[in-house]
Amino acid sequence: MIVAIMLLGCVVNTEQLVEQGDWYAVGYRDGIRGNNQRSVSELAKLGSTKHGDYEQGYLIGIEEFCNPNHAYQMGLTGKYYNGVCEGIEGAQKFRMEWQRGWYEYSN
Structure with a gap:
């Protein structure tokens, strides 16, 4: 579905x-x-x-x-994250992986 x-x-x-x-x-x-x-x-x-x-x-x-396994790639491609995963299991890992990708994207 x-x-x-x-x-x-x-x-x-x-x-x-x-x-x-x-x-x-x-x-x-x-x-x-x-x-x-x-x-x-x-x-x-x-x-x-x-x-x-x-x-x-x-x-x-x-x-x-909010799957942390995709967060790095999202950050790496420049997709902005506005905090919608907060309060969901794995949110901290998601945010950390996204930030890692975002850092590479930004530099």
Whole structure:
């Protein structure tokens, strides 16, 4: 299912997902990209929200994003990290690996 959502993410934009009522995919997309979780008011601006679906998708996406095994490469390619992994198991290792990559990218 996750592969299908990732493939879907390449073709379908957020507005289309909202039109389809696929709030899980909207949340997953936000999480896997390392974006901050949208507030209830931000979601309401998009349309009739299924907040539980959005949150469930976001949690799965953020869990995948916060994998410390990929953090170094993210930093090395210049992907900015805004602290979304804090409070998740492995957050400290993720941050350290990202910083190591970011340092190499910046120098």
